[in-house]
Amino acid sequence: xxxxxVQLRCPACHLDHRYVSPVYPCPCGAPVSVPLRGTAAPEVLxxxxxxxxxVTVHCESCGRDDDWPRPEVGCPCGTLLRPPVLTPDARxxxxxxADGPPPVAAPARAADPVERVPQPRTGEExxxxxxxxxxxxxxxxxxAAGRYLTWLGYRDVVxxxxxxxxxxAGTPAGPRTPAGTDLRGRGVIAQVEPSTLxxxxxxxxxxxxxxxxxxxxxxxxxLAGYTEEALARADELAIPLFTxxxxxxxxxxxxxxxxxLASGAP
Numbered sequence: 001x002x003x004x005x006v007q008l009r010c011p012a013c014h015l016d017h018r019y020v021s022p023v024y025p026c027p028c029g030a031p032v033s034v035p036l037r038g039t040a041a042p043e044v045l046x047x048x049x050x051x052x053x054x055v056t057v058h059c060e061s062c063g064r065d066d067d068w069p070r071p072e073v074g075c076p077c078g079t080l081l082r083p084p085v086l087t088p089d090a091r092x093x094x095x096x097x098a099d100g101p102p103p104v105a106a107p108a109r110a111a112d113p114v115e116r117v118p119q120p121r122t123g124e125e126x127x128x129x130x131x132x133x134x135x136x137x138x139x140x141x142x143x144a145a146g147r148y149l150t151w152l153g154y155r156d157v158v159x160x161x162x163x164x165x166x167x168x169a170g171t172p173a174g175p176r177t178p179a180g181t182d183l184r185g186r187g188v189i190a191q192v193e194p195s196t197l198x199x200x201x202x203x204x205x206x207x208x209x210x211x212x213x214x215x216x217x218x219x220x221x222x223l224a225g226y227t228e229e230a231l232a233r234a235d236e237l238a239i240p241l242f243t244x245x246x247x248x249x250x251x252x253x254x255x256x257x258x259x260x261l262a263s264g265a266p
Contacts, residue, residue, distance in 0.1 A: 006036045006083060011044060013077040021071050021083075022132060022247040030061035034071055035086040045072065045080040045225075053246050055085050069134050069246030074253050080225045080243060127151070127264065132248030135223075138194035144248040145192045145221040146183050153265030157185035182210070187266065190219040192244075198222070199241075201229040208237045219260070221250060 008017045021033040034055055054067040073081040130151045135141050142159055149157045160182055183190040191207045193199050199222040211218030219240045220226075226234070226241055231254060234241050240257035242250040252258045 004036070008042045008073060008081060008083055010075040010077060010079055010081060011041070012079040013075065015075060015077065017073055017075065017081070019071070019073050019083060022069075022249065024057075024068050024134070026059040026062065026064060026066065028059060028062035028064065030059055032057050032059050032066075032068075034068055036071065037084040037086040040084040042073070042081040042083050045082045069248075071247065072243075072245035074225070074243035074245065074251035076253055076258070078226050078228065078231050078253055127153075130249070135244065135246045135248050140248070141194040141221070141223055141244055142183065142192045144244055145190055145242075145250065148221075148242075148250045149183060149185060149188060149190060149219065149265075152260065154185040154188045155265075157183050157188070157190075160184050182207075184214070184216075187216050188219060189214050189216045190221060193220070193222040193224070196224050198224050199226045199230050201227065201233050204230045204234050204237070204239060204241075208239055211239075217260075217266070219257075226253065 005018055005020045008019050009015070010017070019036070021036050023031045023033045026032045034057055053070055055070045056065050057068050058065050070085065071083045073083060075081060130148060133140070133144060133147070135144055146157045146159065183192065189207070189211050191203070191210075193203065199220065204220060204226075207218045207220055217240075218237075219242070220234070221242045221244050223244050223246075225243055231241065234256070235254055238256045240252065240260045241254045242257050243253055244250050252261050
């Protein structure tokens with residue numbers, strides 16, 4: 001199955017995104033992707049319900065049905081978008097709508113800098129595209145963040161448990177990553193929030209203090225996004241913020257994160 005690009009407009013800031021559904025390997029070896037419905041508006045994801053985070057995809061090569069992560073897009077304004085999936089009922093609706101007036105084509109626009117593959121600094125080899133792995137547990141989220149930091153150029157990135165407080169409500173099922181687990185490498189310290197709650201201002205400031213103590217770059221990864229106060233404070237403190245969708249693809253949501261993505265590890 002070939003992934004087709006769709007155009008999505010964020011209802012909060014009206015920024016357009018060109019999105020392509022990730023491709024996954026079927027056990028038979030054929031590539032499959034979640035089919036998207038480009039004619040419908042995206043849904044704003046305000047709170048996760050883990051039972052609704054997966055969608056069944058049919059492999060046209062072997063006829064097998066498997067569950068894969070439902071696609072998500074992190075807008076730089078902090079809004080999490082869920083592209084509409086093309087189900088059999090949606091196909092019928094689109095077929096009926098095709099008999100009406102033709103849709104108005106969206107105006108062409110330059111590629112969003114967030115969507116470009118970052119170019120290496122002068123004299124460096126091109127960085128290969130990051131290969132995500134689906135997230136099914138909290139531990140998977142930490143692993144995805146660690147692989148991403150390594151892809152950015154940080155070395156010796158490993159998880160480290162700082163403390164053992166009570167877990168935040170909304171943490172996904174499976175092997176639980178304790179709250180307070182972070183990632184540390186040469187010159188970097190990163191916090192990973194795998195719960196279904198948005199990261200708060202206090203969370204961002206705690207990471208900033210840890211980064212000051214370690215004399216390292218602070219980076220935050222969250223599955224459910226950030227509060228407006230957290231976004232504003234992170235910009236003031238120059239802390240890169242990333243969201244991680246269930247496909248395992250981190251996406252920058254503020255200026256410091258976009259700059260880190262473009263330049264890589266110092």
